[in-house]
Each structure stands twice: as structure tokens, then as C-alpha cells.
Amino acid sequence: MNEAMNKVATGPVKGAGQVVLQVNGVTKQIGQKKIVDRLSFDIQQGEIVGLLGPNGAGKTTTIRMIVGLIRMSEGDVLIKGESIKRNFAKAISHVGGIIENPEFYPYMTGYDNLKQYQRMTKGITEERIAEVVKLVGLQDAMKKRVKAYSLGMRQRLGIAQALLHNPSILILDEPTNGLDPAGIREMRDYLKRIAREEGIAILVSSHLLTEMELMCSRVIVIQEGKLVTVRTLGESTVTENKTEQVQVMLRVNDAEQAKLRLVRMEEIRVMGMAPERDQITISVRDSYIPRMIDTLRNEGIAIYRIEELKESLEDEFLKWTGGNRSA
């Protein structure tokens, strides 16, 4: 997991830092029930942000309110400073969206479908259509009816239509739903490339945690319509408290002997052991680790590995959302 998290592209981004999307106290109330409750967050240029939450947390409702498909009961959404409520056309012109599986007119060709969206927005040239089609690699399928497209191809056409009008932010609702592993990876690579090269902000909702971990630089976790936490992913652990307990896996020449010595130390809790692999897992304070190493060395125990066992996003997610209720 650690490795994967470090792979998140955090390189220099055009115009990073500018706020593209502001969600301000957005609420959706149906009857007495608040599906989304005073939700607020910001997204900056070039960021890929994940919207996470168990089923029924209000992810889809939130996304649809941002793009104006669902009206909000309270609050407002600003896209590049334009209100989606009061100035819909202007605000939405900065947004490219894929809402669940992108659906097209099946009896039309891929090109005809893109032309539909071209006619609805000012200033999209034929060159731009060709450009986005090339970006998603659908040049050879443009003359085929969408009926004959695979799900992966439809997803790519979905990205193409979302990028047509050079949006500042892409908003994707469960974009990897129903894709196979290769398709998911392809999608992820596109999105990262778009964010990096075009400086577009991306907001993705998903319940696939590992997917989010690989793709996003930040996650927003919601539950029962309320904000639970906002986490930056792939941050190094140097800021962590030195007195915090960490879980460490040791590989030594003799696990039994190491265990006998370690259980005698008050500061250390042995969490588990795998003698056949000469591994032993302990929980210890960060600051105590050098002393533990000295002690083991003095006992004549050879140490081959010391690895920190980090919580995966999944573990943290279950912690945030109370586990049992999650999907």
C-alpha cells in the first residue's frame, strides 16, 4: 500500500492552488430526512479528490447537486466563482461530467454523439473533437454506432464528451463501475494524465477504496450526508508524533528467541508471530525502536528487516465510518 500511495502524481501542476470548486453548506432535504447535511469543501486546480462514503452516504446526491441535476435545499456550489444556482449556464460551462456509466444515443455513431454536445456549447471546433478523440484513443471507432461499443469504449467516449469544452473541473460519479481491472487502470491513467497535463481538477466518487488510494491526492469522507474527514494521501509520516505507537514487522534469524527477549520489555507488545517465516510483529513507540534494536543485537539476534505496517485506506475508512455500517 505504501508504495502505491507514493506513486500518486504530485508533480508540478499548472496554476495549482487556485480554488475551482467550492461547496458551501450544501443540504438536500426530502421530507424530514436530510440526505446531505451542510456539506462544505473546496477543490483546487490540478487536484484529484475522491469523495468516499458507504452506500447511501449521499455521494451521488452531492455530485448531482454540484452539476445541477438535483436542486439543493440549502447552500450553494460555486464553480470558478459562478453559482450553479443563480448562473447555471456560466458555472456549468467550466464543468465536464460523467454521471455513472455514460449513456449515449445507441443508434448514433460515436462521432454523431460528440457532435450533439458540440452543438450545445459555443466554440468547440472540429479540431477539438479530433483532439479529444485521439486523447482517448477512439479514432477507429468514431464511425461505429455506440450500440456496438464495449463498456470500456463507452467510458472513453464519456471522457471525450466531458473534455470537449475544455473544462476546469471534471466531475465523475463512479467512473469505474462495471469496468474490468484493465479498464479501471486505463481510466486511472487517463485521469491522472489529464490532471497533470491540463491542470484540470478532478472530483471522483467511488466506493472502491484501493482505487481511490491509487488515484487521489486527497479524499473527502462523508457518512449520512455529513462530512467525516478530509485526508491528504501519500503524505510522509515525518509529521507523526514520536510518541505514537506504531506497528512494526521484524524479520530475524530466530523468531522464537527474539520473542522471548521482546516480551520481557515493558515498552513492547508482541502482536503476532510467523515462525516459519522468521517474522514477528510488535507494537512499540516510535522513540523506543533504536533501544529495541540494541537490545536484540546484544542478545546475538540478527535483524534482516524492520518494516512499518501502515494502515491501508480501507482500515482507516472503516475506522472513520464505524465499520459495521459500511458497505
Place this chain on the structure above:
Amino acid sequence: MHKLIFNEWLKLFKKRSFFISYLVMMVVIGGAAYFMKILAGGEKFAMRDFVFLGLSPSGFGALTALLVMISTAGAVSKEFSQGTIKLLLIRAQSRSKILLSKYIVIFLYTVSLMLTSFVVSFIAGSLAFGAGTPSASWLDVGKVALSTLVYIEIFATITFMLGVLTRSTGITVGITMLLIMMKDMTVALLSKYAFTKYLIFTNVDLSIYAGGGSPLPGMTLGFSLAVIAAYMVLFLLLSFVTFKKRDVA
């Protein structure tokens, strides 16, 4: 706006079934001319009378109406059932404009079908009966065509509204057919009550006035037009307000 209308026209046109409506029209009207010639034999019947029949609401105008209803029922509800509504409504266009472009295309489609029935019945009538000595004048033909256009647009507007309200093509077609079948019966049953003349169904067929009559005693063309206008405004208002406010979940 014209680009939106073009988009909506393409959504009809690119369907393989698009030409079937025109084909049905040709086959039915052509076939009718053929059989009328054979069966009616020596009876005097002129081309212009056949054109009149082709355009009247009680003639082949009913077929045109049916074809328009079927297309109209899907105009909005298909966007929902296909899921394309989500990508349609996240463009820099207001929902009202999108709905209006759909409504305009239905009108254009109606006109195109009526032109087709005129041309087909003109050709078929000429071949089957020749010019002859028609009882209908071209003015009569024009009047009946206009009243059929009004008749179809009223039902198209009702269908359009039902499509927006129910979002289901099947239910919309079903209710519209039921309304068309029941309208004459309803009017007949309720004819003794004064309020019946304010019902939309009583006023849909303006061709009655052309023959000097009226649907119910005391009704005039001006009165019917006013009633129709009021209903149309109501139906369209309901459609647009609903479509504008609807949450697309």
C-alpha cells in the same frame, strides 16, 4: 437555439425507424386509393376529394396523429430511460430551451407528415380517380388541413406533457390512446351539461365549423379557439415547470 432544434431533429432522423412512418403513410394512403377504386367501382370520386380525405381528422389525419403521438411520447421519456438526460442537462443550456427545442421539432415533424400525406394522396388520388368533378374546393382542403394540424398539436401537447410527467413512454402512449378513444364518448355522455363545452375534447375538431355546424349548440369557432389556447397554455406550463424543477436522480 437552431442548433438545439437540429440536435433534436437528428435524434428522430438518425433512428432506423424514422422512415417507417413515411412508408406507412404511403402504403396506407396508396392502398386505400387502390381499394376505393376497385370497390367503389363506378362511383364518381375526384382526386381533390381524396386529398380532402387524406388530410381530414376523421380520415387519414387520424393516422398522422397516431404517428406523431408515438414519436412525441418518447421525446422526453426516452432521454430518461436511455440515461442520456444526465449528459443532456449538464450543458451550458437552460432546461427550458432544451424542452422547447423538443416541442418545436414535434411541430416540424407533424408538418412534414402532413405534407407527405398531401403529396401521397394527391398522387394516389390523381392516378386512381383523375381530376373529375370534386365536391370539395381547395379552400375546403386548406381549412381541413389546418383543423387537422390543430387537432394533432393538441394531442401532441397532451402526449408531450404526459411524457414529461410520467417519464415513461409506455404509460404515455397508453393514456393518450385511451384519451383519443374515449373523447367522443365522453362528450356524447356529458353533452347535456353546460360545462361540457369547456372540455378540451369538445373543442378539438375545428373541421366541424367548416361545414357550418358546431360540436354543441351555441359554440363558435372563436370560442373553441379560446378554450384550446387556454388548455395549451396550461399543458405547456405544467410541462415546462415540471421539467425545470425535476431532480434527475
